[in-house]
Amino acid sequence: MSKVINLAQWKQQKESKQNADDPVFGFLIWLHCPTCQTIEYTEVRIQSGRVHKCGTLVEEVEVPIDIRAEYTISQKNLMILEKAFAENSGLKSKFKKLLGENKLIGEQLKKNEMEYQHRLALMTLKKIDPYPEDWDAKKNGIEFVTVQPSGIMITAARQADKYFPKKK
Numbered sequence: 001m002s003k004v005i006n007l008a009q010w011k012q013q014k015e016s017k018q019n020a021d022d023p024v025f026g027f028l029i030w031l032h033c034p035t036c037q038t039i040e041y042t043e044v045r046i047q048s049g050r051v052h053k054c055g056t057l058v059e060e061v062e063v064p065i066d067i068r069a070e071y072t073i074s075q076k077n078l079m080i081l082e083k084a085f086a087e088n089s090g091l092k093s094k095f096k097k098l099l100g101e102n103k104l105i106g107e108q109l110k111k112n113e114m115e116y117q118h119r120l121a122l123m124t125l126k127k128i129d130p131y132p133e134d135w136d137a138k139k140n141g142i143e144f145v146t147v148q149p150s151g152i153m154i155t156a157a158r159q160a161d162k163y164f165p166k167k168k
């Protein structure tokens with residue numbers, strides 16, 4: 001069944017909210033300084049290369065990503081962490097010390113996700129809508145590992161050692 005729409009409607013549809021399954025393409029750029037052995041990521045693409053504060057030319061790997069997929073998974077991670085915080089707060093005192101440490105790790109994980117989402121937002125002028133609830137990362141070809149015990153998902157794009165394997 002085909003629907004006939006006029007040009008004005010078509011334009012409006014194009015400009016309105018993203019379709020449920022439209023990816024938004026972007027790049028995550030991993031940077032490695034071979035002198036300092038530091039690894040970090042950025043959303044800023046530079047053609048001419050960049051120099052680290054130590055004066056060494058930085059090795060760069062541009063990883064193509066679907067910004068929406070990365071955002072959706074990061075949002076799920078935040079929900080997992082929030083749920084873990086809520087469950088932990090109800091536990092008995094003998095676990096408090098252990099949980100105190102875990103909570104710090106949890107806070108750090110939460111910060112990582114928020115920072116990542118911030119960078120994703122900087123990659124596109126569009127507002128990032130997460131995929132619908134029933135969207136499945138695996139079925140859509142997104143590679144990721146699930147980190148235990150937290151249960152959060154780290155996509156291939158975020159796995160720095162994939163791009164700069166540690167030399168021993």
Ligand SMILES: [Zn+2]
Binds near residue numbers: 036052053054056
């Ligand atoms: Zn350096």
